[in-house]
Amino acid sequence: MQSWRQLPEMKPFVEMTPLETDEGPSTPHSCSTFNNLTVLQHLFNTSPVGDTLEIGLAFGASATLLCKLHALRGDNTRHHAIDPYQISQWKSAALKHLLSCELSERLVWHEKPSFAAMAGLVQAEARFSLIYIDGSHLFEHVMSDFMLADLLTEPGAVLAFDDSSCDHVAKVVCFIRQNFKEEYAEESPYAITAPSAAWWKGPLARALGKQQLTIFRKLRASKRAWGTPLTNF
Numbered sequence: 001m002q003s004w005r006q007l008p009e010m011k012p013f014v015e016m017t018p019l020e021t022d023e024g025p026s027t028p029h030s031c032s033t034f035n036n037l038t039v040l041q042h043l044f045n046t047s048p049v050g051d052t053l054e055i056g057l058a059f060g061a062s063a064t065l066l067c068k069l070h071a072l073r074g075d076n077t078r079h080h081a082i083d084p085y086q087i088s089q090w091k092s093a094a095l096k097h098l099l100s101c102e103l104s105e106r107l108v109w110h111e112k113p114s115f116a117a118m119a120g121l122v123q124a125e126a127r128f129s130l131i132y133i134d135g136s137h138l139f140e141h142v143m144s145d146f147m148l149a150d151l152l153t154e155p156g157a158v159l160a161f162d163d164s165s166c167d168h169v170a171k172v173v174c175f176i177r178q179n180f181k182e183e184y185a186e187e188s189p190y191a192i193t194a195p196s197a198a199w200w201k202g203p204l205a206r207a208l209g210k211q212q213l214t215i216f217r218k219l220r221a222s223k224r225a226w227g228t229p230l231t232n233f
């Protein structure tokens with residue numbers, strides 16, 4: 001499989017050329033890093049076959065990649081993206097780009113805050129093989145994204161947290177590391193982006209609190225009794 005950088009649909013995100021929006025052309029920003037996109041491509045290929053989900057659509061860098069990967073796989077799976085601000089703030093940039101790339105049919109867009117959209121998906125008993133958490137970075141929102149993502153996945157699925165060097169996100173990541181040891185195994189993004197240096201890059205980035213992306217693979221269903229003691233984090 002070719003690298004995502006070679007995909008024509010990803011060209012605006014590689015070259016940072018303007019995308020069409022409701023208010024004219026606009027240069028993409030706030031996109032996932034190149035390393036994140038490389039890791040997402042790898043995770044897509046190593047996760048169970050199924051729909052994927054992301055919180056935070058913005059200009060659509062990660063959504064374009066994931067929609068394209070679904071299309072290349074050629075089955076009937078789709079990518080769900082949650083973002084209440086796609087029209088008001090992002091002027092439909094991602095929706096327009098996906099339409100121009102003929103990828104719209106691979107996207108299910110939820111125009112709601114993540115807590116509301118994900119609660120609806122839980123109620124509908126939806127399941128996802130890969131969930132990319134890249135929406136609001138407030139602690140309480142990321143925590144709610146994690147709690148609901150846990151309900152939307154089966155063993156083998158992956159949760160990936162962007163900006164895990166941000167204090168709010170880092171706190172949630174620490175909570176998971178300390179309190180969900182039986183349920184989730186952490187995987188190193190550096191094993192994918194820098195395999196020969198992963199042995200030192202991972203521990204160093206983690207010790208310095210500089211790890212951009214944190215990945216957890218689900219090992220088993222979470223069955224925590226209400227009285228489970230909290231391990232400090």
Ligand SMILES: C[S@@+](CC[C@H](N)C(=O)[O-])C[C@H]1O[C@@H](n2cnc3c(N)ncnc32)[C@H](O)[C@@H]1O
Pocket residue numbers: 030031032054055056057058059060061062063082083084085086089090112113114115134135136141
């Ligand atoms: C960093 S950007 C996402 C970048 C995108 N994943 C990409 O690679 O192009 C964060 C996005 O989260 C969205 N967002 C903010 N609060 C949100 C919430 N409560 N629920 C869902 N999305 C939210 C913002 O509108 C913004 O589009």
